[in-house]
Amino acid sequence: MRRLVLSLAVALALGGGVALAQSGSPTPAMAPAPAASPVSIVHVKNFAFVPDKVTINAGQTVRFVQDDDTxxxxxxxxxxxDSGNLDKGKTWTHTFDKAGTYAYFCAYHTYMKGTIVVKAP
Ligand SMILES: [Cu+2]
Incomplete structure (x- = not known):
């Protein structure tokens, strides 16, 4: 009898463990962005630059990530x-050494526009 009770207790504990694991709240997928990253990322997707405006300090780098099929x-x-042609999956980086406001566009789709604001260090 004692053995049976023990088995039941173990079964309950295991079952409870599984239930807990299934109902546990998911871990947030978003990790905090690293502070003062020297590289800013601009995605090229859905025929747009995202974000279309980035502010950096002089000497910092912007990495463009081409996510579109086109x-x-x-x-x-x-x-x-000028990056030249960027196929899907390609990245292109450019370091901005001089302060200023740099407007850019896509040579194939001139309505695609973005701005990089470079502040003096
Ligand atoms: Cu384009």
Missing amino acids: PHTVTATDNSF
Whole structure:
């Protein structure tokens, strides 16, 4: 009899453990962004630059990540930089050494526009 009670207790404990694991709240997927990251990310997706405005300090780098099936470019309005053709999955980085406001667009879809604001250090 004692053995049976013990088995029941073990079964209940195991069952309870499974139930707890299933009902436990999910861990948040978003990790906190690292402070003062030297690289800002701009995604190119759905025919847009996301975010379309990024503010950085002079000397910092922006990494463009091309998520669209359609090729795009990152081309400065003043021609100070140009990624050239970016196929899906490609990344392109550019370091901005001088303060200023840099407007850019996609050479294939000129309605795709973005701005990088570079502040003096
Ligand atoms: Cu484009």
